[in-house]
Amino acid sequence: MDEKFFSRLNQYRTLWVLVFFDLPTETKKDRKIATSFRKKLLDDGFAMFQFSIYTRFCASRENADVHIRRTKMNLPPKGKVGIMSITDKQFGMMEIFYGKKVVEQEKPSQQLELF
Amino acid sequence: MIKRTLFFGNPAYLSTKNEQLLVSFPDDKPDRTVPIEDIGMLVLENQQITITNGLLCKLTARKVAVVSCNAQHLPNSLLLPMQGHTEQTERVRYQLEASQPLKKNLWQQTVSAKIKNQYSLLKEKGKESKRMEYLYKNVSSGDSGNNEAQAAAIYWQALFDIPDFNRGQNGIPPNNLLNYGYAILRAVIARALVSSGMLPGVGIWHRNKYNAYCLADDIMEPYRPYVDLVVAFIVENNDDIDELTTELKKELLAIPALDVMIDGQKSPLMVAASRTSSSLFECFAGIRRKIVYPDYG
Numbered sequence: 001m002d003e004k005f006f007s008r009l010n011q012y013r014t015l016w017v018l019v020f021f022d023l024p025t026e027t028k029k030d031r032k033i034a035t036s037f038r039k040k041l042l043d044d045g046f047a048m049f050q051f052s053i054y055t056r057f058c059a060s061r062e063n064a065d066v067h068i069r070r071t072k073m074n075l076p077p078k079g080k081v082g083i084m085s086i087t088d089k090q091f092g093m094m095e096i097f098y099g100k101k102v103v104e105q106e107k108p109s110q111q112l113e114l115f
Numbered sequence: 116m117i118k119r120t121l122f123f124g125n126p127a128y129l130s131t132k133n134e135q136l137l138v139s140f141p142d143d144k145p146d147r148t149v150p151i152e153d154i155g156m157l158v159l160e161n162q163q164i165t166i167t168n169g170l171l172c173k174l175t176a177r178k179v180a181v182v183s184c185n186a187q188h189l190p191n192s193l194l195l196p197m198q199g200h201t202e203q204t205e206r207v208r209y210q211l212e213a214s215q216p217l218k219k220n221l222w223q224q225t226v227s228a229k230i231k232n233q234y235s236l237l238k239e240k241g242k243e244s245k246r247m248e249y250l251y252k253n254v255s256s257g258d259s260g261n262n263e264a265q266a267a268a269i270y271w272q273a274l275f276d277i278p279d280f281n282r283g284q285n286g287i288p289p290n291n292l293l294n295y296g297y298a299i300l301r302a303v304i305a306r307a308l309v310s311s312g313m314l315p316g317v318g319i320w321h322r323n324k325y326n327a328y329c330l331a332d333d334i335m336e337p338y339r340p341y342v343d344l345v346v347a348f349i350v351e352n353n354d355d356i357d358e359l360t361t362e363l364k365k366e367l368l369a370i371p372a373l374d375v376m377i378d379g380q381k382s383p384l385m386v387a388a389s390r391t392s393s394s395l396f397e398c399f400a401g402i403r404r405k406i407v408y409p410d411y412g
């Protein structure tokens with residue numbers, strides 16, 4: 001079907017939420033808090049992009065707000081956490097390398113996916 | 116928000132981990148995960164799919180419409196939760212206690228909206244029919260004049276350039292495409308109705324005792340022209356439509372994401388379906404008098 005019938009779901013409207021964090025892991029208690037923060041991100045549908053960088057695809061601004069709010073509610077007492085959201089268009093322009101080799105960008109989640 | 120549609124046409128093992136749907140493949144392909152709360156519809160087509168009970172429970176709790184297909188790859192069943200809304204019992208009572216005049220009025224609105232959308236689709240294709248215009252403007256309470264059938268007779272003859280085309284379960288192509296598309300639409304509508312706390316089995320007009328989705332069949336009527344639009348598009352752009360290939364199914368499975376105009380706003384069809392179902396409940400509860408249907412024109 002024509003693109004014009006699906007304007008509500010284009011790459012400028014859909015967003016990626018990125019969460020970056022540096023959490024203290026000196027004591028056993030700190031490690032426990034850090035693990036629980038990471039687990040809650042996973043439960044919320046975030047996937048690891050790199051150690052301590054997690055990403056999640058969101059179909060709309062409203063949906064992204066929900067997940068940002070949830071992450072804020074789970075913030076650990078110590079440590080630095082950054083939350084950023086960018087459009088799918090911007091996310092798709094990221095270049096990724098393994099060594100000097102360029103790797104394929106991970107495909108954004110599609111509204112319809114065929115397995 | 117618009118939920119995602121997942122279609123499984125290959126063997127897979129589906130389970131759950133971290134509130135995600137975990138897809139494992141029999142070959143060496145890496146596992147995939149999808150957040151369950153993002154899923155609106157799951158179509159299980161391949162016969163070699165294993166699914167765990169833990170996953171099924173999480174899916175139904177999130178009101179995902181799980182559609183499983185038979186060996187002929189046609190949608191066969193629809194799994195929906197027992198409890199779709201916190202006020203379910205109260206809402207069901209309103210639905211069951213709806214008076215006959217109210218139901219007839221709702222059916223009148225539904226038929227009028229359906230014929231209007233059919234008319235607009237024909238108009239867009241340059242096959243305008245003045246008779247259709249008359250029919251949608253003059254639907255009587257409970258559609259006692261049977262305008263729906265009169266419109267259908269004109270509509271199906273005009274929509275496709277196929278001589279003697281008739282709409283029927285076992286008719287010639289593109290009936291196969293229509294059947295599949297309507298099955299998808301029905302799942303979307305039934306899901307929306309259940310989420311609004313209504314029983315999809317108790318209709319306002321349809322009352323066939325063998326039909327478990329009477330209300331869904333009522334409410335989906337004005338949405339059917341959107342399926343017809345997609346099917347007409349496929350027919351115009353494909354030479355071979357006798358067989359329902361994965362490519363064609365892909366086009367049909369995009370129906371829930373299709374832009375529709377509802378209440379003066381553009382929104383994906385799946386979101387519009389929720390607007391319609393909640394307005395239907397408000398009609399049953401006496402809060403409002405009009406069901407909000409999408410307007411193709």
